[in-house]
Every structure is written in C-alpha cells, then in structure tokens.
Amino acid sequence: MRGLRRPTLDESNRLFTAAVIxxxxxxxxxxxxxxxxxxxxxxxxxxxxxxxxxxxPSVRWIGACFAAFFFxxxxxxxxxxxSPVSLLEGVVANLxxxxxxxxxxxxxxxxxEDILSAVEFGSMAGSFGALGYALIETMWFGYERAxxxxxxxxxxxxxxxxxxxxxxxxxxxxxxxxxxIATLAMLAAGGAVLLSGMRSMWPILxxxxxxxxxxxxxxxxxxxxxxxxxxxxxxxxxxxVASFAAVQARVTMLMDDYDDVSVGEYxxxxxxxxxxxxAAAELVAERPLLGHGPAEAHVLMAARAADDGGAKGIAFTxxxxxxxxxxxxxxxLGAISALAILLVPPWLGYRARKDEIGQIGYAMLTxxxxxxxxxxxxxxxxxxxxxxVLFIYSVITSSFLVFGxxxxxxxSVLIREE
Numbered sequence: 001m002r003g004l005r006r007p008t009l010d011e012s013n014r015l016f017t018a019a020v021i022x023x024x025x026x027x028x029x030x031x032x033x034x035x036x037x038x039x040x041x042x043x044x045x046x047x048x049x050x051x052x053x054x055x056x057p058s059v060r061w062i063g064a065c066f067a068a069f070f071f072x073x074x075x076x077x078x079x080x081x082x083s084p085v086s087l088l089e090g091v092v093a094n095l096x097x098x099x100x101x102x103x104x105x106x107x108x109x110x111x112x113e114d115i116l117s118a119v120e121f122g123s124m125a126g127s128f129g130a131l132g133y134a135l136i137e138t139m140w141f142g143y144e145r146a147x148x149x150x151x152x153x154x155x156x157x158x159x160x161x162x163x164x165x166x167x168x169x170x171x172x173x174x175x176x177x178x179x180x181i182a183t184l185a186m187l188a189a190g191g192a193v194l195l196s197g198m199r200s201m202w203p204i205l206x207x208x209x210x211x212x213x214x215x216x217x218x219x220x221x222x223x224x225x226x227x228x229x230x231x232x233x234x235x236x237x238x239x240x241v242a243s244f245a246a247v248q249a250r251v252t253m254l255m256d257d258y259d260d261v262s263v264g265e266y267x268x269x270x271x272x273x274x275x276x277x278x279a280a281a282e283l284v285a286e287r288p289l290l291g292h293g294p295a296e297a298h299v300l301m302a303a304r305a306a307d308d309g310g311a312k313g314i315a316f317t318x319x320x321x322x323x324x325x326x327x328x329x330x331x332x333l334g335a336i337s338a339l340a341i342l343l344v345p346p347w348l349g350y351r352a353r354k355d356e357i358g359q360i361g362y363a364m365l366t367x368x369x370x371x372x373x374x375x376x377x378x379x380x381x382x383x384x385x386x387x388x389v390l391f392i393y394s395v396i397t398s399s400f401l402v403f404g405x406x407x408x409x410x411x412s413v414l415i416r417e418e
Contacts, residue, residue, distance in 0.1 A: 022126025028149030080293025157198035165367035280319035322376030361401025
C-alpha cells in the first residue's frame, strides 16, 4: 500500500497559519510547541537552501526590531547572570523573536491569498471555540473569569481580542456568506473577552472595527440579511445573558477601587497596580541602562511590591506595564525595543505601497499592534509563551500580506457588488 503523501511546504504553511492564529485560546501552549517546531525545521531548510531570508528592506527592519528585543534580554541576562536557570528565561524563552525573518521566508513559498484565507479560517474557528470554552468554564464549572487552556484570564483575553479584530477585518471586507460568518465570529470572540473579565481589553472591542472601516473604506453587505440577523441576535442574546453578571461585577469593582484609591487605600486591584508601578519605577531607577536581568527582576519585583507598606502583601512578579517591565528586566534597550516592535511594523506598513491584499494586511497589522499596545498599559503583553507566539506570527502573516510579492497570479479578494 502506498504511503500517505507528505504535505508540501505551501500546504503546511496554510495549516500552520490557521492553527497558530486560531489555536491560542482553546489549544493553549500547543501553538508554542508548533512554533518551536517551525523554528527548528526552518533552520534546517534554510541550510538546505529550500527557503531564503526576505530581501525587502521594510521586512528586514521589522526583523531587526524583533532581534533587538531578543538581544536586549540576552545581554542583560549575561550581565546579571545568576544561574543556568536565568539563561532559560532570558535567552531560550525569547528565541522565537529571532525567528521572524526565517518564518517569513518560509511563508513566502505560499501565495498571499492562501495565507489570508488561512488567517480568516483560523480566526473564525478559534473565536467560536473560545466562546464555547468560556461558556463551559463560567456557566458549567463556575469559574468567575474565563481562562481557556492558557490557564490565565490575561492571555486568554488578549488572544480573543486579536481574533475579534481579525474577524472585524473579514466582516468589513467580505460581501458574502464568509463575511456573515465572520460577523458572528467577531461577536463570539467579543463575548469571550467579556467573560474573561479583563477590563483593559474592552476599549479594543470598540476601536478594532474602526480600523478596517478607515483603512478599507467600504462597508459589509450581508449575503442573507434576514437569516444572519436572526442568528446574530440569538448569539448576542446568549453573550449578554452569559456575561452580564461578570461585566457588572467588574465595573462595580473598578468604581469601588477608584473610590478607595482616591482616599489613599491601595489594597485593591487598581491600587495594587499603582503599588507595582511604583516598585518597578524604583527598580528602573536603580539600573536604568542594563536592567536587573529577566530572572532577577522577577524576584526583586515580588520582594519590593510585597514590602511597600501596604496593609496586604502582594506577590506580583512583573510590572503590569510592558514598557516598565521591559525596562526593569533589560534596561533602556529593552524598553526601546519593546516600543519598536509595537510601533515600527504599522509605521512601515503605512508607508508601503499597497494593493488590495496589502490594505487588508495593513488593517490586521495595525489591529494586532494596537491590541498589544493597549494591553501592555495595564498588563504584561510579552514574556508569556502564548502571547509571544501569537504576536510574532500575527505580525509575520500581516506583514507578508503587506510586503509579500504581488507578482504571483491573483484574483480579487474583495467581493464587490455587481
């Protein structure tokens, strides 16, 4: 009997893209394992000459920003070396940031249309799976906040918010049944975000749909408006009923926390963040150039925040602000590189000459960078395997849509009115 045919690199690219983009909420760290395997395979194929590094200057600049993020952490780790364990956190855990150009080169073996379809399929499937998982956790098992297989509400909410934004792009650009499904998937992802209880993600639920409306400059038209409206209303009702109590509780808690902080009481969620920011600022001031090292920063943050005079001890090991956290870990280069990987890709995407697929990719690129930037104001958005891999690969795929070779045979991806 003949053996099964191995998938081509192009077929692997499409399957890999759908799995990594859509799998973070329901498959958890599996996407990190997939990405790690892709890095190992990519090194082998690079030496075999089966893939090549991109030559586009803008892509190389983005890759350089990601590499700078890695080397900032690595240098600080070496300078502040304490044990072999510190190398795992400061060097090994950050290796995916070195893989940008190599994974982009592998992706270049596929057409931009196929990769766009894979992103859309992965986003829609992942959104429905995330809402189902969140409903089971909160309504069946009694979780106060949905966590998904990430095991933490923060990464789960961040993944679902990215899916929400990608679905918004598809819902705006498509005028067919896929656009209708993407609209439902967007609502499903938004419901999962609400069930996670992550209040810092809620503004993006309003901002994300505005990006494709501004970039693509046209509005969706439902293929079957009556049926889709009924399904949309039913799903919206489910989301409202399931998330109302969680949303109400989180809003009430925020108002109570603000009242307490205004009178000097910091033993609450908002107050604890202020205490952590103060501790992080102190640690930054002590070693502003090279930081304390990724491993040592965790220990110092936990000790400093727990001994800041608050009535209740807190045990946070990161700064709940991505720039402060990077600065504390790896100094000024870490802070600059953390800002660079969030700001440089959409800036270069804005400057690039873009066709229709490029405009779609730019909308996705802007959404993912905006999402991580806003998430990083009140929480960590890096240094968690799921969040790191999703960000890196989302920027790779959206950059490929913007900067990829447009010379291959293409068909219009926008379904226009006749």
